[in-house]
Amino acid sequence: MLEHGGRLARAVTQHGIPRERWLDLSTGISPYAYPVPAVPAVAWHRLPEDDDGLMHAARACYAAPHLLAVPGSQAAIMALPRMRPRSRVGVISPGYNEHAHAWRQHGHDVRECPADALFERAADFDVIVLIHPNNPGGDRFRREALLALHASLASRGGWLIVDEAFIDTRPDGTLCAAACDGLIVLRSVGKFFGLAGVRAGFVASSPGLLEALRECLGPWTLSGPTRHVVKAALTDVDWQIAMRARLHEDSARLVALLTKHGLRPDGGCDLFQYCRHPDAARLHDALAARAILTRRFDDPPALRFGLPGDEAGFDRLDVALTEVLA
Template identity: 65%
Template sequence: MLEHGGRLLGAARTYGIAPEAWLDLSTGISPFAWPAPVVPASVWQRLPEDDDGLIDIACAYYGAPHLLPVAGSQAAIQMLPNLRPASRVGVIAPGYNEHAHAWRRAGHVVESLSASSLLADPSRYDVIVLVHPNNPGGERFERDALLACHAALAARGGWLVVDEAFMDATPQDSLCSEAHREGLIVLRSCGKFFGLAGARAGFVAADPALLEALRERLGPWTLSGPTRHVLKLALADRAWQATARTWLQGMSDRLAAVLLRHGMAATAGCAFFQWWQHAHAEAVHVALAKQGILTRLFDTPASLRFGLPTEEAALRRLDEALGALDLKEMLR
């Protein structure tokens, strides 16, 4: 099992600080969560039904012609490598490390490289996996460059897999509308933007034949009835979505400003997080944890990802905690 953010209980035990006393900035999940309602008892009492209207609502939200609901994009990440024969796979690095892990575990030959290297020579690969915007590196890609890469791969029966888990704040940059093209696979997560990580829900946009093959592998009832009920409401709530996009970008900008004020100019970021790369990132991670603030530590490259605080008071707490550190000495 690979390391991920959100391991609050482990941090509480390590540092002897009660879980409720922490400021958890270790994930990229939006703290501005969609207000999920009480689920009717009847939804709990019936098996999920595929023709409940969820797909139509999701296709309208994502602008995709075809979608398959999955138990979080992680379910698709783990299963997609099993749908291909042995392949040469290029995966963006640094990036969400479950991608490379899943392809290697399925027996494929995997190279982890920068996005620029992957896009410069797609002929070296049968599959290229990108994250857009990237996590944690923050890279963004021109639509024409992505479609050119896809065309080069698809001409040889290859795939371009684009993980758009953090795309909801900038939906105009999504490739979902192009996912009818054979060999283009787009992954979407409902946990990040809607703050519904516990629902374990996402979608795959691709051509119908590939979605059917994936559905056969995953089996029935990939999403629970309560999750489907909540998603239908959240994906249709356009007013909340517009408010959330404004809130996310504003809080992300304010977070970047706090880091900059303490000499920690963000290396990259997006509406959901800021990423700071430095050789002494671990020392800052530990020093903040001793004050009850949890960040996401990366070893390669040494760096910290700061998720968004829930409110201005939490942002001030981070500001004060950084101010209490002797950062000039720590970062020498």
């Protein structure tokens, strides 16, 4: 299994610090979870049904004409490589490492490249995988450049996959409305809504590709309770507007705090900040000794900081950085 953030139980064991004392900044999940409504008993009792209004809510929320619900975008990441013959695949690097891993597992020729190289050498690939905004680097791309890249790939039967797991705070940047044959857009419910535990996401693309993906994943990809909760979240427009404003504010505050301590972010988005530092491993361990968990990267050495989520969390991070960077 690849390394990911959120390994809090492991940190508790490793450092011998009780779980309730930890400030977990190791993920890009919003610290403000959507207030889950009561789940009706029938959602537990009956098999899920497609005509429960969830897909209508998702198409309206994402402005996407064609969508497929999946058990987290991770399920699509793992399934899509099974749907192509052996291909030349370019994956953004650094990035979410499950993308390259999934394509390699299924025998594809995978090259991990910075985003600029993928755009410049598009003719070298049959499939290009981008993350927008990128995790962890925060790279953002012009809509026109993405559509031109898709057109180039699609003209040769290729695919452009755009993972938009962190785009919900800036929805104007999404490509969901443009998703079509050869353009595959992944959306996650877990990050912005703070509901990673429901394991829900959506894929936007052409009807033919979505039907093939549905056959690959099988029936009942989302449980009845999950469908009920996700439908409520996707239709609560007032909550979404208020949360975007709150996350914009918290993100700016985190940037200012890190910059004050000489860790000016090299990238990020409204849910996390990415700081390259030659001594990232030591800083990660020193913060963990103070029960603050960050996500460490080794190539290049860097730390990713999620949002603290409350006043006490910001204060703790401020004090800890003062100590470990003294």
